[in-house]
Amino acid sequence: MKTTATLLCLSALSSMATAATEFSINVYEGPTECDDENKVKVGDSLSMHYTGTIDESSETGEKGMQFDSSRDRGNTFDFKIGQGMVIKGWDEGLIGVCKGAKATLVIPPDMGYGAQGAGDAIPGGATLNFDVEVVEISDKDPEQPNLFEMLDEDGDGKLSKPEIEAFFVNQGGTMPDGLWEDEDKDKDGFVSWEEFTGPKGASPPAHDEL
Structure with missing residues (x-):
């Protein structure tokens, strides 16, 4: 099973909207007020702990x-907020939360993984519950997985439709309708590094010219 740390970073590829329901956040431990330096804002690099479950209000999946x-693995999940690197419920819901705070996020499908879901663990239309802790806030860019390089199985510096489809099959699902059309902006039958909207690093990966 892919970890949610990976799935959260693939939200640009896997999230599909469903009927909107209500998002909520509840800080249950730690500071609720803090100075700007210790408050989550767009562009910050965060180190987070989380436990993800299917919410009791979810219409799909096994409740609870x-x-x-991340706590089970003993490693924080590090990412930059407000950049589309994670699901909308995290990208928008964590803004304003203080360093050291522990909170519960209830994330409806339209702010999570939508109608597509995320493999076998998170069915389409699921409302999610994340118990999170803001461990650290910094202005340093966290190291992100280079999804483009992971998907480029033949190393030719571009993604074919079968390569992207294979990723979703390995996740236990199928490629969302319309995704290929959105990613292949110039309609040449491939997705270039420039076109790709997922995590991809600062520069195109090196590859051998044929």
């Missing part, structure tokens, strides 16, 4: 089932 936890 845990699908992943």
Whole structure:
């Protein structure tokens, strides 16, 4: 099973909207007020702990089932907020939360993984519950997985439709409708590094010219 740390970073590729329901956040431990330096804002690099479950209000999935936890692995999940690197519920819902705070996020499908879901663990239309902790806030860019390089199985510096489809099959699902059309902007039958909207690093990966 892919960890949610990976799935959160693939939201640009896997999220599909469903009917909107209500998002909520509840800080249950730690500071609720803090100075700007210790408050999450767009562009900050965060180190987070989380435990993700299917929320009791979810219309799909097994209510209360845990699908992943960074705490079980003993490593924080590090990412830059407000850049589309994670699901909308995290990208928008964590803004304003203080360093050291522990909070519960209830994330409806339109702010999570939508109608597509995320493999077998998170079915389409699921409302999610994340118990999170803001461990650290910094202005340093966290190291992100280079999804483009991971998907480029033949190393030719561009993504074919079968390569992207294979990723979703490995996740236990199928490629969302319209995704290929959105990514292949110049309609040449491939997705270039410039076109790709997922995590991809600062520069195109090196590859051998044929």
